[in-house]
Amino acid sequence: MPVVEIDHLTKDFYVGFWKKRPVRALDGLCLQVQKGEIFGFLGPNGAGKSTTLKILMHLLHPTSGEARILDRPTDSVAMHQSIGYLPENPYFYDYLTPEELLTTMGRLFGFRQPALSRKVDALLESVGLAEARKLQLRKFSKGMVQRIGIAQAIINDPEVVFLDEPMSGLDPLGRMEVRRIITSLKARGVTVFFSSHILPDVEAICDRVAILSGGKLQEVGVLEEILKAGIEGHEVILAGGTDETMDSARRFCKELRLMGDRLHLRVDNSRQLEDLLAFAFARKLELISVNPIRSSLEDYFRSAVDRKEPPDVRGKAAAGVSRNS
Amino acid sequence: MKRILAIAHNTFRENIRDKILYNLILFALIMILSSLALGQLTLGNEDKVILDLGLASISILGMLIAIFIGISLVYKEIEKRTVYALLAKPVHRYELILGKYAGLLFTLLVNLAIMTAGLELALLYVSRAGLGAHLRILPAAYMIFLSLALVTSLALLFSTFSTPALSAVFTFFLWVAGHFGTDLIRFGEITQSAAVKWLCRVVYYVLPNFSNFTLIDSRHIIQSASYSRPIDLWAISWATLYCVLYCALVLSLTVCIFMRRDFK
Numbered sequence: 001m002p003v004v005e006i007d008h009l010t011k012d013f014y015v016g017f018w019k020k021r022p023v024r025a026l027d028g029l030c031l032q033v034q035k036g037e038i039f040g041f042l043g044p045n046g047a048g049k050s051t052t053l054k055i056l057m058h059l060l061h062p063t064s065g066e067a068r069i070l071d072r073p074t075d076s077v078a079m080h081q082s083i084g085y086l087p088e089n090p091y092f093y094d095y096l097t098p099e100e101l102l103t104t105m106g107r108l109f110g111f112r113q114p115a116l117s118r119k120v121d122a123l124l125e126s127v128g129l130a131e132a133r134k135l136q137l138r139k140f141s142k143g144m145v146q147r148i149g150i151a152q153a154i155i156n157d158p159e160v161v162f163l164d165e166p167m168s169g170l171d172p173l174g175r176m177e178v179r180r181i182i183t184s185l186k187a188r189g190v191t192v193f194f195s196s197h198i199l200p201d202v203e204a205i206c207d208r209v210a211i212l213s214g215g216k217l218q219e220v221g222v223l224e225e226i227l228k229a230g231i232e233g234h235e236v237i238l239a240g241g242t243d244e245t246m247d248s249a250r251r252f253c254k255e256l257r258l259m260g261d262r263l264h265l266r267v268d269n270s271r272q273l274e275d276l277l278a279f280a281f282a283r284k285l286e287l288i289s290v291n292p293i294r295s296s297l298e299d300y301f302r303s304a305v306d307r308k309e310p311p312d313v314r315g316k317a318a319a320g321v322s323r324n325s
Numbered sequence: 326m327k328r329i330l331a332i333a334h335n336t337f338r339e340n341i342r343d344k345i346l347y348n349l350i351l352f353a354l355i356m357i358l359s360s361l362a363l364g365q366l367t368l369g370n371e372d373k374v375i376l377d378l379g380l381a382s383i384s385i386l387g388m389l390i391a392i393f394i395g396i397s398l399v400y401k402e403i404e405k406r407t408v409y410a411l412l413a414k415p416v417h418r419y420e421l422i423l424g425k426y427a428g429l430l431f432t433l434l435v436n437l438a439i440m441t442a443g444l445e446l447a448l449l450y451v452s453r454a455g456l457g458a459h460l461r462i463l464p465a466a467y468m469i470f471l472s473l474a475l476v477t478s479l480a481l482l483f484s485t486f487s488t489p490a491l492s493a494v495f496t497f498f499l500w501v502a503g504h505f506g507t508d509l510i511r512f513g514e515i516t517q518s519a520a521v522k523w524l525c526r527v528v529y530y531v532l533p534n535f536s537n538f539t540l541i542d543s544r545h546i547i548q549s550a551s552y553s554r555p556i557d558l559w560a561i562s563w564a565t566l567y568c569v570l571y572c573a574l575v576l577s578l579t580v581c582i583f584m585r586r587d588f589k
Contacts, residue, residue, distance in 0.1 A: 054409075054588065054589075057409070058412065059588040061585075078415070080415040080416075081415040084413075085410065087413075096335075100338075104331055104334070104335050107327065107328070107330075107331035108332075108416055109415060110328075110415075149410070152410060
């Protein structure tokens with residue numbers, strides 16, 4: 001049973017003075033997210049990622065289609081008891097301290113003292129804000145706001161967490177910290193659905209990704225399979241070669257570089273790889289490593305977005321609405 | 326109910342930290358200066374003047390807070406996007422509205438209680454009024470609180486779909502117009518046109534009637550204390566019933582609009 005089911009979800013926004021002109025932000029999106037996976041929701045700005053997440057959180061009403069989380073409709077308050085949500089560029093009551101914010105949020109889930117205090121303490125510790133527990137949120141840096149945002153999203157030990165651009169605007173250390181939190185959630189069996197356009201982070205932690213563009217789903221799949229399909233060759237590193245060996249090896253490979261006493265060679269296909277390895281064994285060269293060279297998720301993302309149909313007027317307008325919102 | 330209380334508590338805390346209660350300093354200044362000046366400006370009318378000044382200050386300062394905080398209660402949540410994290414929790418949208426409303430009402434109640442105590446102190450300092458007059462301030466303060474509850478509900482309604490500036494204008498307009506309900510009925514009665522008469526009556530019933538909350542004024546307090554007349558419980562009961570029903574109606578409308586809203 002999928003944890004998140006999105007079935008032909010469509011959202012039109014109405015713009016203009018009389019709010020009569022529809023612009024489509026999301027167009028028939030169908031998607032399923034399985035239990036325990038980290039699901040990356042990718043797309044350029046204005047693709048419809050935040051719109052999808054807001055529909056899932058019941059902040060927006062869909063024009064048509066349906067979405068279910070934990071087999072319940074998005075307006076189910078009981079379902080919201082079991083999920084967490086971090087909005088994009090989160091902003092919380094800046095007159096509160098993190099301790100007060102988490103206590104207030106915990107009360108909304110029906111937690112009582114003293115268990116709530118213990119939970120708040122543990123959460124502040126886990127997101128590295130224990131020292132700042134008495135500091136008002138207005139004095140927080142962006143990274144700290146993001147961390148308190150994640151803490152409020154997981155205060156109820158959710159089964160599914162939705163994170164909207166959790167790495168956006170963070171420095172490398174901040175992004176690393178968020179990645180650590182997300183992977184620790186997965187280790188606890190939590191399903192993580194997060195949108196992002198920072199591809200190296202997605203590549204580092206996602207099990208599956210969906211690529212959205214112009215409000216339409218372009219691709220969805222297991223990350224490793226997607227990347228496996230894009231293997232462009234292998235890099236072989238050998239040691240112990242002489243100049244003569246180098247000249248002989250040239251006929252097997254496309255590129256060849258000598259770095260110190262090591263030969264770095266690039267072959268385009270498996271046939272060339274087999275020939276090169278046979279040559280290396282025959283010459284008693286030391287094999288250091290063989291690494292597949294594959295297209296990055298960035299290349300895949302670019303090709304998926306490029307493959308989509310040229311956006312029509314409605315698609316362009318929808319992107320504009322999303323950017324403005 | 327717990328969720329409404331949690332939201333109300335948070336709203337109250339927000340108001341306190343936004344230094345709303347600084348208006349009490351202004352009120353204290355009015356009371357101190359007027360008390361000092363009264364000895365020189367009035368001849369035996371200190372009770373009435375201090376009561377007039379005190380009750381008017383409580384009412385106007387309370388109304389200003391109700392309008393200016395009320396109009397931004399929901400608007401600010403949406404503008405600053407704090408509503409996103411809140412509504413993603415197991416919270417019904419109506420609970421958010423009721424929690425915000427209750428939080429502001431509690432702020433107004435605390436504010437009003439402190440101001441009423443200040444008025445009592447000023448009265449004790451300048452007047453010769455007996456215990457009866459002092460006790461009769463409480464029903465007057467209660468009536469002011471009812472009017473503030475009504476103003477808050479109107480401000481909250483407008484804040485769900487309009488900008489703070491427009492909401493302030495709408496709420497203030499209704500507050501002013503609501504004081505002239507009986508004049509509207511009288512105008513309808515003297516006019517020759519049946520249509521105008523009917524229109525005046527409809528507008529009279531639709532507009533909030535704030536004259537219901539001004540039945541206990543300084544003159545009433547002093548006279549009833551002087552003649553040891555009992556407190557007019559009928560006026561208080563009617564005002565309470567009217568306030569509860571009107572607020573329920575306005576809040577229902579607010580919830581209906583808020584339920585249909587998209588948070589882009």
